[in-house]
Amino acid sequence: xxxxxxxxxxxxxxxxxxxxxxxxxxxxxxxxxxxxxxxxxxxxxxxxxxxxxxxxxxxxxxxxxxxxxxxxxxxxxxxxxxxxxxxxxxxxxxxxxxxxxxxxxxxxxxxxxxxxxxxxxxxxxxxxxxxxxxxxxxxxxxxxxxxxxxxxxxxxxxxxxxxxxxxxxxxxxxxxxxxxxxxxxxxxxxxxxxxxxxxxxxxxxxxxxxxxxxxxxxxxxxxxxxxxxxxxxxxxxxxxxxxxxxxxxx
Amino acid sequence: xxxxxxxxxxxxxxxxxxxxxxxxxxxxxxxxxxxxxxxxxxxxxxxxxxxxxxxxxxxxxxxxxxxxxxxxxxxxxxxxxxxxxxxxxxxxxxxxxxxxxxxxxxxxxxxxxxxxxxxxxxxxxxxxxxxxxxxxxxxxxxxxxxxxxxxxxxxxxxxxxxxxxxxxxxxxxxxxxxxxxxxxxxxxxxxxxxxxxxxxxxxxxxxxxxxxxxxxxxxxxxxxxxxxxxxxxxxxxxxxxxxxxxxxxxxxxxxxxxxxxxxxxxxxxxxxxxxxxxxxxxxxxxxxxxxxxxxxxxxxxxxxxxxxxxxxxxxxxxxxxxxxxxxxxxxxxxxxxxxxxxxxxxxxxxxxxxxxxxxxxxxxxxxxxxxxxxxxxxxxxxxxxxxxxxxxxxxxxxxxxxxxxxxxxxxxxxxxxxxxxxxxxxxxxxxxxxxxxxxxxxxxxxxxxxxxxxxxxxxxxxxxxxxxxxxxxxxxxxxxxxxxxxxxxxxxxxxxxxxxxxxxxxxxxxxxxxxxxxxxxxxxxxxxxxxxxxxxxxxxxxxxxxxxxxxxxxxxxxxxxxxx
Numbered sequence: 149x150x151x152x153x154x155x156x157x158x159x160x161x162x163x164x165x166x167x168x169x170x171x172x173x174x175x176x177x178x179x180x181x182x183x184x185x186x187x188x189x190x191x192x193x194x195x196x197x198x199x200x201x202x203x204x205x206x207x208x209x210x211x212x213x214x215x216x217x218x219x220x221x222x223x224x225x226x227x228x229x230x231x232x233x234x235x236x237x238x239x240x241x242x243x244x245x246x247x248x249x250x251x252x253x254x255x256x257x258x259x260x261x262x263x264x265x266x267x268x269x270x271x272x273x274x275x276x277x278x279x280x281x282x283x284x285x286x287x288x289x290x291x292x293x294x295x296x297x298x299x300x301x302x303x304x305x306x307x308x309x310x311x312x313x314x315x316x317x318x319x320x321x322x323x324x325x326x327x328x329x330x331x332x333x334x335x336x337x338x339x340x341x342x343x344x345x346x347x348x349x350x351x352x353x354x355x356x357x358x359x360x361x362x363x364x365x366x367x368x369x370x371x372x373x374x375x376x377x378x379x380x381x382x383x384x385x386x387x388x389x390x391x392x393x394x395x396x397x398x
Numbered sequence: 399x400x401x402x403x404x405x406x407x408x409x410x411x412x413x414x415x416x417x418x419x420x421x422x423x424x425x426x427x428x429x430x431x432x433x434x435x436x437x438x439x440x441x442x443x444x445x446x447x448x449x450x451x452x453x454x455x456x457x458x459x460x461x462x463x464x465x466x467x468x469x470x471x472x473x474x475x476x477x478x479x480x481x482x483x484x485x486x487x488x489x490x491x492x493x494x495x496x497x498x499x500x501x502x503x504x505x506x507x508x509x510x511x512x513x514x515x516x517x518x519x520x521x522x523x524x525x526x527x528x529x530x531x532x533x534x535x536x537x538x539x540x541x542x543x544x545x546x547x548x549x550x551x552x553x554x555x556x557x558x559x560x561x562x563x564x565x566x567x568x569x570x571x572x573x574x575x576x577x578x579x580x581x582x583x584x585x586x587x588x589x590x591x592x593x594x595x596x597x598x599x600x601x602x603x604x605x606x607x608x609x610x611x612x613x614x615x616x617x618x619x620x621x622x623x624x625x626x627x628x629x630x631x632x633x634x635x636x637x638x639x640x641x642x643x644x645x646x647x648x649x650x651x652x653x654x655x656x657x658x659x660x661x662x663x664x665x666x667x668x669x670x671x672x673x674x675x676x677x678x679x680x681x682x683x684x685x686x687x688x689x690x691x692x693x694x695x696x697x698x699x700x701x702x703x704x705x706x707x708x709x710x711x712x713x714x715x716x717x718x719x720x721x722x723x724x725x726x727x728x729x730x731x732x733x734x735x736x737x738x739x740x741x742x743x744x745x746x747x748x749x750x751x752x753x754x755x756x757x758x759x760x761x762x763x764x765x766x767x768x769x770x771x772x773x774x775x776x777x778x779x780x781x782x783x784x785x786x787x788x789x790x791x792x793x794x795x796x797x798x799x800x801x802x803x804x805x806x807x808x809x810x811x812x813x814x815x816x817x818x819x820x821x822x823x824x825x826x827x828x829x830x831x832x833x834x835x836x837x838x839x840x841x842x843x844x845x846x847x848x849x850x851x852x853x854x855x856x857x858x859x860x861x862x863x864x865x866x867x868x869x870x871x872x873x874x875x876x877x878x879x880x881x882x883x884x885x886x887x888x889x890x891x892x893x894x895x896x897x898x899x900x901x902x903x904x905x906x907x908x909x910x911x912x913x914x915x916x917x918x919x920x921x922x923x924x925x926x927x928x929x930x931x932x933x934x935x936x937x938x939x940x941x942x943x944x945x946x947x948x949x950x951x952x953x954x955x956x957x958x959x960x961x962x
Binding site for chain 1: 434435438441442444445446450455458459462463467470473474
């Protein structure tokens with residue numbers, strides 16, 4: 149299981165870093181024509197903090213850190229959304245559509261809220277089980293808790309945008325939907341990390357600590373951008389209606 | 399009575415002082431970002447050591463899980479201008495966080511007290527002295543409380559707290575004062591700018607600002623109207639190209655600086671723009687704006703279109719020439735016959751001389767009446783009493799009188815169904831007299847003059863001659879004051895050029911309308927349309943005798959007829 153979790157984390161780390169590079173290239177091409185893109189910069193900051201976090205975690209797992217079943221579950225639950233979204237981005241970079249329109253609300257989409265609630269309840273139960281013998285909560289775990297809240301808020305704003313678009317288009321953007329779920333699942337991964345760190349299963353080393361603390365301002369910046377786009381106080385490269393603006397970016 | 403301008407300005411400043419201070423949005427936003435950064439850094443620093451005391455662990459967990467989220471909330475609140483969460487919540491959160499540090503890390507007390515000063519200073523700058531004063535008091539209290547909570551060995555020197563209190567007081571007062579002055583200056587500048595914008599937008603004069611090199615950098619809406627180009631096209635053009643001013647026949651050369659600046663005329667220079675065919679007379683002046691070293695920064699040009707003024711001057715000159723000519727002609731005849739009467743002449747010649755003097759005197763009276771009426775119309779002192787006019791008897795009376803006076807045949811055709819017209823009888827009579835007189839004057843070769851009155855939804859009077867007629871441009875101007883078809887008409891036909899102006903003014907005053915149709919050489923028809931009166935016309939005496947003469951006299955001098 150340790151290796152499976154390691155491979156999953158390494159894959160995610162590679163995916164994030166790759167997307168960071170793609171965004172840098174995109175920003176470089178469009179810089180002169182469109183000016184500064186806070187969305188692009190925030191994405192780069194996110195990609196190069198989330199990516200290294202997963203790479204670092206994966207490497208440590210590969211080198212002997214004991215991977216937990218909750219860690220594996222969190223990565224596997226987040227993987228379809230993350231990888232699906234990344235492949236769509238790759239398609240867009242290659243000149244393709246980079247998105248799929250899901251007409252109406254199919255059953256699997258309608259079931260997502262219920263599945264999410266079940267997943268979260270199960271996680272809370274599992275967390276209680278892990279901490280049944282008590283735990284130690286220290287400053288080293290704080291960034292992971294902060295990231296859980298920040299990613300949850302980002303997911304919230306992205307979800308509001310998707311709901312706005314659904315009402316307007318009577319359907320869903322696959323890319324937008326995938327990204328909406330990527331952030332909460334990432335948040336859950338950090339929560340699981342904090343849980344295992346508090347229970348003593350994981351030891352927070354210096355590398356991970358630096359990366360996670362850097363991820364906090366990056367997440368604040370990304371949340372600031374996403375919220376600004378959502379409430380209409382900020383415009384970026386993708387101009388248009390507020391809801392559409394964000395959807396076309398993701 | 400209005401107070402002097404200086405007093406008015408002072409009152410505005412007082413009003414501004416009472417107005418709520420607008421926070422510096424940029425400062426609040428920058429501070430919010432800084433606060434997030436500091437909170438994250440502080441929490442991250444606490445995570446670095448592997449071993450922490452219980453107090454330190456509690457402190458850094460608190461900073462990370464409470465202060466960091468709080469600063470993020472404040473950051474988002476700062477995006478809304480004037481948000482109380484950002485203005486008040488940020489500094490309050492800071493002070494509480496500093497208190498936590500003071501309690502949990504006594505060795506950092508002095509540093510935290512110094513940090514409190516920064517927070518108080520920021521609050522004084524962005525919110526005001528009341529809040530900052532309260533915050534300073536709270537900080538001092540918290541520092542004292544913190545000292546009571548920490549072990550006595552770790553307590554800070556009392557002098558530090560006293561110094562902090564004085565420093566906080568001084569900072570609050572100074573920054574509040576600075577902020578208030580800045581706000582007042584900014585409000586005054588905004589108000590002055592608003593006033594200047596309003597003046598420049600609505601002023602009738604064109605104001606054009608050029609830089610020291612004579613390139614247009616701004617202009618007001620009146621400039622767009624005067625120069626016939628939008629501001630965006632004017633900005634960036636050289637002054638000479640944009641304004642195109644000429645003095646006599648030469649273009650004003652601005653290549654060596656603004657010529658108008660050196661002109662020295664207080665009220666402006668008489669210049670013109672356009673081409674020879676369509677000259678636009680302009681009164682131009684310029685004033686320079688200097689920098690502190692006395693160099694010209696900008697030149698403010700003011701241009702006033704004086705086309706109408708010039709036209710009025712020309713009309714006045716024409717009027718004086720015409721009136722003089724008109725008055726001189728009968729006067730010359732009268733003087734000749736009076737000199738003749740002083741000699742011994744036979745009875746027939748004497749009778750002829752007296753008759754001629756009488757006729758010319760009446761003619762002079764008519765000219766003076768017209769001039770007087772024109773000036774009364776101009777001054778708005780002619781009052782018309784619109785009532786029901788019995789059309790047929792009035793028109794018959796004026797046609798007979800004018801036929802008798804002019805010796806010309808005038809045909810009258812009144813439709814049988816004509817109702818009473820809504821008008822002033824005296825004014826309508828004057829209108830008909832002027833129209834018939836004009837028809838006679840401008841058909842010197844004879845030809846029938848026809849007066850028709852048509853009924854229907856309105857009463858329309860038409861006076862038609864077979865005279866010289868007018869072209870389209872002449873028709874467009876024929877109702878203007880002192881206008882005649884050609885300047886040579888003054889000598890050829892005589893007259894003051896105010897007859898049709900009087901007609902238009904009186905008809906408009908009666909709520910009607912007047913227009914003319916004509917072709918050169920084919921005669922002219924002037925139409926007057928009045929509304930149908932609501933009530934039936936009164937029975938009018940056909941023979942009025944003395945009463946008619948009095949009314950006529952009163953009509954001529956513009957007195958409303960009391961018998962109506």
